[in-house]
Amino acid sequence: xxxxxxxxxxxxxxxxxxxxxxxxxxxxxxxxxxxxxxxxxxxxxxxxxxxxxxxxxxxxxxxxxxxxxxxxxxxxxxxxxxxxxxxxxxxxxxxxxxxxxxxxxxxxxxxxxxxxxxxxxxxxxxxxxxxxxxxxxxxxxxxxxxxxxxxxxxxxxxxxxxxxxxxxxxxxxxxxxxxxxxxxxxxxxxxxxxxxxxxxxxxxxxxxxxxxxxxxxxxxxxxxxxxxxxxxxxxxxxxxxxxxxxxxxxxxxxxxxxxxxxxxxxxxxxxxxxxxxxxxxxxxxxxxxxxxxxxxxxxxxxxxxxxxxxxxxxxxxxxxxxxxxxxxxxxxxxx
Ligand code: P6P
Numbered sequence: 001x002x003x004x005x006x007x008x009x010x011x012x013x014x015x016x017x018x019x020x021x022x023x024x025x026x027x028x029x030x031x032x033x034x035x036x037x038x039x040x041x042x043x044x045x046x047x048x049x050x051x052x053x054x055x056x057x058x059x060x061x062x063x064x065x066x067x068x069x070x071x072x073x074x075x076x077x078x079x080x081x082x083x084x085x086x087x088x089x090x091x092x093x094x095x096x097x098x099x100x101x102x103x104x105x106x107x108x109x110x111x112x113x114x115x116x117x118x119x120x121x122x123x124x125x126x127x128x129x130x131x132x133x134x135x136x137x138x139x140x141x142x143x144x145x146x147x148x149x150x151x152x153x154x155x156x157x158x159x160x161x162x163x164x165x166x167x168x169x170x171x172x173x174x175x176x177x178x179x180x181x182x183x184x185x186x187x188x189x190x191x192x193x194x195x196x197x198x199x200x201x202x203x204x205x206x207x208x209x210x211x212x213x214x215x216x217x218x219x220x221x222x223x224x225x226x227x228x229x230x231x232x233x234x235x236x237x238x239x240x241x242x243x244x245x246x247x248x249x250x251x252x253x254x255x256x257x258x259x260x261x262x263x264x265x266x267x268x269x270x271x272x273x274x275x276x277x278x279x280x281x282x283x284x285x286x287x288x289x290x291x292x293x294x295x296x297x298x299x300x301x302x303x304x305x306x307x308x309x310x311x312x313x314x315x316x317x318x319x320x321x322x323x324x325x326x327x328x329x330x331x332x333x334x335x
């Protein structure tokens with residue numbers, strides 16, 4: 001049940017019983033993410049003011065220059081989750097391998113693992129463009145009481161118990177699902193409180209916005225090229241509008257509100273695509289499907305992909321149902 005202007009805390013308590021696993025732990029987990037999001041938001045919003053910009057000097061597992069905010073956000077989410085002893089393991093885009101949370105006294109009794117992209121689109125920080133955090137939550141598959149293993153993280157997206165994102169934009173929003181619809185909460189920075197501003201978010205069945213880095217056009221599969229040309233043809237409600245922020249969370253969020261499709265295809269340059277299955281595509285796919293949208297890698301549903309590696313990349317097409325289906329029609333002609 002949703003009431004406008006309810007706080008996130010009230011919403012969690014009121015909807016606790018609707019969680020399939022009806023465990024207080026999941027509520028505590030969402031609360032921990034809420035707290036970390038507020039702390040990261042504070043740093044993101046003052047990034048231009050203090051010497052937190054620029055590269056941390058390191059490069060992350062993806063070989064990308066790590067911005068100090070990347071490092072800060074990664075450390076903040078990990079420490080916030082670790083300190084509450086709610087999860088048995090964490091995997092992050094910024095960490096080579098998963099982190100087992102083996103707290104001495106509770107002997108691995110926690111049952112959730114979290115996978116996170118702590119600051120997606122961070123290259124936008126220096127140019128003051130919105131960025132985001134993406135998270136995905138599973139129940140562990142190995143026995144409670146034993147140390148967490150890689151198998152607990154390599155689960156298909158259809159096993160997620162919760163997923164969400166924080167978009168640090170003109171306002172900061174936390175949008176998440178626990179499998180019972182999608183709800184968006186906006187932070188009132190003066191009070192440090194998230195309020196339910198977007199209850200029951202739904203992708204419009206179709207839209208007129210397509211989001212793709214057209215600079216890669218020459219490298220795309222013919223089916224993707226055909227779909228982009230379809231979007232640009234003057235016919236019916238087309239040409240569509242091209243909108244690409246270069247920040248997955250922001251493009252996704254706008255398309256969920258207005259209708260649209262986001263595409264990061266594989267290409268001759270990025271053989272498997274660019275986006276990470278476990279902590280970018282699966283959580284966004286869970287939200288998309290819960291909002292009556294679609295998320296596919298091509299022919300198949302993103303959330304049915306059986307993961308093989310922690311940082312594996314997949315092609316990603318996501319958004320309004322009819323737009324994704326039209327894209328699939330274009331792909332089916334050739335592949
Ligand atoms: P490109 C950011 O690095 C990201 O992972 C997504 O947030 C964004 O949509 C995409 O990559 C941008 O990639 O190659 O178009 O700059």
